[in-house]
Amino acid sequence: MLLLISVVKTSTISMLTDDETTNSTSLNLDTLDSNNVDVFRQLLNQETIIRMTLVKNVHALMKDMLTLQEKLTAAENRISKIHTSTDHEISKLKEEVKLLKTENEFLKNNSAQVRADIDHLNENLTDLSNTLTDVKIEVRYLSITLFDINTNVRETAEILQHHNNSMENINSDIAHNDRKQSAALLELRKQHVRFIDDFRNTTRTLKADIDQFQTDQWRLSASVSSLELFRANQTNTKCDQNQEVAFTASVSLASSTWNSGTLIFDVVITNTGNGYNPSTGVFTSPRSGTYVFYVSAVEYTTQYLKIDIVINSVSKVRMMGHSSTSYQTGTNMVVLNLQKGDSVWVGYAGGTGYYTQSVPTTTFSGFLVS
Numbered sequence: 001m002l003l004l005i006s007v008v009k010t011s012t013i014s015m016l017t018d019d020e021t022t023n024s025t026s027l028n029l030d031t032l033d034s035n036n037v038d039v040f041r042q043l044l045n046q047e048t049i050i051r052m053t054l055v056k057n058v059h060a061l062m063k064d065m066l067t068l069q070e071k072l073t074a075a076e077n078r079i080s081k082i083h084t085s086t087d088h089e090i091s092k093l094k095e096e097v098k099l100l101k102t103e104n105e106f107l108k109n110n111s112a113q114v115r116a117d118i119d120h121l122n123e124n125l126t127d128l129s130n131t132l133t134d135v136k137i138e139v140r141y142l143s144i145t146l147f148d149i150n151t152n153v154r155e156t157a158e159i160l161q162h163h164n165n166s167m168e169n170i171n172s173d174i175a176h177n178d179r180k181q182s183a184a185l186l187e188l189r190k191q192h193v194r195f196i197d198d199f200r201n202t203t204r205t206l207k208a209d210i211d212q213f214q215t216d217q218w219r220l221s222a223s224v225s226s227l228e229l230f231r232a233n234q235t236n237t238k239c240d241q242n243q244e245v246a247f248t249a250s251v252s253l254a255s256s257t258w259n260s261g262t263l264i265f266d267v268v269i270t271n272t273g274n275g276y277n278p279s280t281g282v283f284t285s286p287r288s289g290t291y292v293f294y295v296s297a298v299e300y301t302t303q304y305l306k307i308d309i310v311i312n313s314v315s316k317v318r319m320m321g322h323s324s325t326s327y328q329t330g331t332n333m334v335v336l337n338l339q340k341g342d343s344v345w346v347g348y349a350g351g352t353g354y355y356t357q358s359v360p361t362t363t364f365s366g367f368l369v370s
Contacts, residue, residue, distance in 0.1 A: 244272050245273035251263070290336070293366040295363070295364050296330070297354050299328050299330070299351065300352070306350035307348060308348075310344065315349070317332045
């Protein structure tokens with residue numbers, strides 16, 4: 001602004017009057033010749049043009065100053081807004097820093113807890129390792145026990161083979177002396193029954209160690225009974241047409257996995273007429289007539305059970321134990337007209353397993369009516 005004022009002020013001073021403030025229009029033109037007058041006029045015109053140009057430039061500069069002031073004011077407003085926004089963001093950043101510090105403290109505490117949990121887990125792993133060592137020792141002892149069991153099985157097989165040989169010798173003597181042979185067979189039957197009872201008691205004590213092996217042992221004892229029945233059938237080949245036929249059999253052990261085939265009732269309670277085979281679970285009709293068959297079975301816990309009474313591979317009636325409650329008992333009975341040689345058994349129809357006790361609860365019975 002001082003520069004502009006100085007320019008305006010100096011513009012009022014004529015350069016032609018040696019910086020004097022004398023008005024240029026009051027000059028004495030009489031003393032000048034015509035040439036000087038023309039030059040003077042041209043100089044006046046140029047001075048006038050210069051003055052006008054200076055005034056115009058001054059106005060432009062004033063306008064630029066006003067524009068610059070407006071822009072400066074706008075810039076100051078923007079700077080103020082930026083300061084305000086910056087202060088707000090700084091306050092937010094401070095709050096976030098506080099939150100981060102809080103989270104950091106929480107993570108430090110949580111890290112300490114995690115370290116404690118890891119230490120506890122390491123202690124548990126050490127205990128588990130000790131437990132696994134104990135289990136390995138128990139497995140070794142169990143292996144030794146199983147080896148002893150296998151030895152007993154081989155000895156039992158030798159005993160059974162000896163008894164089989166004895167029965168063959170007895171069968172050869174039957175033709176010579178029926179009465180003596182009958183007495184010998186009766187005594188042998190008693191010996192076998194005692195042997196089978198002892199064998200069953202032994203296998204029951206081994207149930208907790210090897211359930212499958214115990215099942216095989218019972219099948220073996222059932223085979224001995226079947227062989228005995230076969231021998232008895234050989235001594236009575238001619239069947240009386242008025243003979244009685246009736247049987248009742250039960251399962252010796254419960255099973256949680258049985259799910260197919262024929263349900264074998266391997267313990268014979270009654271077998272008049274020798275029509276039932278405990279090793280196969282099949283009743284074969286020794287003569288034609290009307291028979292009544294009855295089955296009763298208990299499901300294993302809540303594993304539902306469905307079994308059929310089957311004649312010659314055709315299901316006739318079905319028993320079912322529902323799984324709504326534990327140990328449901330299902331029963332069914334059927335009257336059938338059989339021809340000699342027809343086969344009847346109990347077959348799988350659905351579910352898994354069956355249950356029994358020392359006094360049988362799962363049984364299969366049949367008898368001849370007429």
